[in-house]
Amino acid sequence: MNEFSITEPLFGIFQVLLLVVLSPLIVGIMRKTKAKSQKRVGAPIIQPYFDILKLVKKEEVVSDQSSWIFRCNPWVNFVATVSAAFFIPVSIVYSPFGVMGDILLVIGLFGLGKFFTILAGLDVSSSFGGLGSSREIMFSTLVEPALLITIFVIAIFYGGTNISTIVASANDISFLASPGVIFALIAFFIILMVETGKLPFDNPSTHLELTMIHEATVLEYSGKSLALIEWSQSIKQIILLTLFVNIFIPWGISNNFSLTEISFGIVLIIVKIISLGILIALIETRIAKWRLFRVPDLIAISIASSMIGVIFFFI
Amino acid sequence: MIFPTEINLLDISAVILLVATFGLIVSRGFSNWVNAYRYQTIVLAGIVALIASVSNIWELYIVSALTLGIKAVIIPKILFYVTKKLDSPIKLEIDPYVSMKLSVIISALLVAMSYFIFLYLDIKSNEIIQVFLPVSFALFFIGLFVIVSRRKALNQMVGLLTIENGLFLFAVSLTHGFSLIIEIGLMADILLGVIISSILLFRMSRTFDSIDIKNLESLRDD
Numbered sequence: 025m026n027e028f029s030i031t032e033p034l035f036g037i038f039q040v041l042l043l044v045v046l047s048p049l050i051v052g053i054m055r056k057t058k059a060k061s062q063k064r065v066g067a068p069i070i071q072p073y074f075d076i077l078k079l080v081k082k083e084e085v086v087s088d089q090s091s092w093i094f095r096c097n098p099w100v101n102f103v104a105t106v107s108a109a110f111f112i113p114v115s116i117v118y119s120p121f122g123v124m125g126d127i128l129l130v131i132g133l134f135g136l137g138k139f140f141t142i143l144a145g146l147d148v149s150s151s152f153g154g155l156g157s158s159r160e161i162m163f164s165t166l167v168e169p170a171l172l173i174t175i176f177v178i179a180i181f182y183g184g185t186n187i188s189t190i191v192a193s194a195n196d197i198s199f200l201a202s203p204g205v206i207f208a209l210i211a212f213f214i215i216l217m218v219e220t221g222k223l224p225f226d227n228p229s230t231h232l233e234l235t236m237i238h239e240a241t242v243l244e245y246s247g248k249s250l251a252l253i254e255w256s257q258s259i260k261q262i263i264l265l266t267l268f269v270n271i272f273i274p275w276g277i278s279n280n281f282s283l284t285e286i287s288f289g290i291v292l293i294i295v296k297i298i299s300l301g302i303l304i305a306l307i308e309t310r311i312a313k314w315r316l317f318r319v320p321d322l323i324a325i326s327i328a329s330s331m332i333g334v335i336f337f338f339i
Numbered sequence: 340m341i342f343p344t345e346i347n348l349l350d351i352s353a354v355i356l357l358v359a360t361f362g363l364i365v366s367r368g369f370s371n372w373v374n375a376y377r378y379q380t381i382v383l384a385g386i387v388a389l390i391a392s393v394s395n396i397w398e399l400y401i402v403s404a405l406t407l408g409i410k411a412v413i414i415p416k417i418l419f420y421v422t423k424k425l426d427s428p429i430k431l432e433i434d435p436y437v438s439m440k441l442s443v444i445i446s447a448l449l450v451a452m453s454y455f456i457f458l459y460l461d462i463k464s465n466e467i468i469q470v471f472l473p474v475s476f477a478l479f480f481i482g483l484f485v486i487v488s489r490r491k492a493l494n495q496m497v498g499l500l501t502i503e504n505g506l507f508l509f510a511v512s513l514t515h516g517f518s519l520i521i522e523i524g525l526m527a528d529i530l531l532g533v534i535i536s537s538i539l540l541f542r543m544s545r546t547f548d549s550i551d552i553k554n555l556e557s558l559r560d561d
Contacts, residue, residue, distance in 0.1 A: 203354035210358070324440035325365060328447035332357065335451045339458070
């Protein structure tokens with residue numbers, strides 16, 4: 025353990041700011057990719073920033089049937105996702121705040137945000153909110169075992185649930201620790217698509233009541249609250265993408281605290297996240313929204329895949 | 340002499356084969372089954388070529404090319420031809436005996452079971468056997484499971500072909516290839532089996548207007 029210096033916490037805060045600031049850009053890039061592959065022109069890639077700015081300027085309308093839960097939900101969501109961002113190693117193999125929390129805490133913070141979103145959907149007495157809440161709770165109960173088994177696989181392969189440990193040992197191993205990690209990768213990719221509301225599960229860009237899941241729970245929001253909710257959703261997405269990149273393709277991430285390696289690491293992680301986002305957007309254009317009751321099939325694949333990952337560890 | 344990177348390559352190819360096999364379980368449409376079978380066979384041919392390069396047996400390259408030619412090109416062509424000619428109204432597995440999610444989890448357990456069976460076997464002499472023998476068991480069990488859990492006759496054919504792939508992998512990894520004559524004979528055998536079962540499929544479709552095997556269970560002469 026090296027001696028305490030002020031630069032490391034400062035760099036950690038800089039990393040969090042990087043994630044928070046860049047997150048709408050990734051959303052914009054994914055929308056642009058989808059538009060391009062569907063032969064549309066599409067909005068410019070910085071459109072999400074304009075959206076947030078516009079929403080901040082607008083007046084907020086709150087239903088008089090709602091309670092304090094409805095008003096505090098955007099803040100809880102935003103604070104939960106931003107504090108989850110503190111534990112993610114971005115461009116260096118360890119997070120300066122990583123001693124305080126591991127991957128289970130990150131999932132817990134996401135769960136807190138989701139819990140309040142579901143409560144807020146039920147809180148306003150609109151029928152859509154309840155519908156969206158019930159669908160969201162169904163998905164999250166189904167995803168929970170898949171997510172935990174996947175994390176179990178990653179933890180037993182890389183020696184601990186602390187994200188810094190996982191990323192450091194993933195970076196040490198030359199190519200792949202074991203074929204079990206490939207199965208964990210497949211499972212984690214499916215979970216990533218569920219959690220960020222991607223196409224076979226959810227289509228946040230439409231306002232049809234048949235396809236709405238996350239969208240229905242936040243339908244009543246307007247103004248600043250909506251801006252906060254959209255922003256925290258995009259931060260959650262970039263956190264999951266960063267986790268995916270750093271656990272499964274960590275090559276080039278900087279090992280020590282030198283300026284050249286860190287700047288190289290930052291450039292590399294941005295390139296990797298953007299390419300992963302483009303890949304996901306291209307996958308999204310190739311498939312249609314699935315029927316709600318077929319979604320458990322895909323989550324079952326995720327569970328089965330991570331189960332095989334566990335088996336590969338013990339043989 | 341096998342280097343660590345080569346063992347890694349063997350492991351990864353085994354994983355890709357397992358993933359391709361899972362594609363068979365999760366697909367519902369006719370062309371999806373045949374495509375899943377085709378991908379699986381292409382991976383299998385690649386694995387045979389890999390075994391050939393690791394163990395330096397040139398005959399296995401020919402076997403790999405034969406696999407690619409017969410199993411990945413000709414048999415899918417026959418199956419697609421059958422699918423096009425069938426006048427069955429529904430070309431989806433509507434309600435299999437076991438639901439999709441349950442069958443995925445059951446097949447994961449079957450993979451686990453094949454690895455546990457392998458733990459109790461006493462033939463772990465070399466790396467190729469260690470990597471591919473449990474996978475071949477898994478292919479065998481999954482093919483068997485597809486046969487007993489699906490209702491459509493075409494799907495059962497694909498399950499049979501998967502079992503055959505498992506046996507083929509078993510034989511290749513255990514013996515590093517039979518003599519070439521036997522291999523060619525086996526391929527011809529499979530080809531003939533597929534042709535005969537597609538003829539049976541035509542007759543079944545013409546008699547019952549569907550290829551649901553439930554129709555075969557009633558022994559009524561009318």
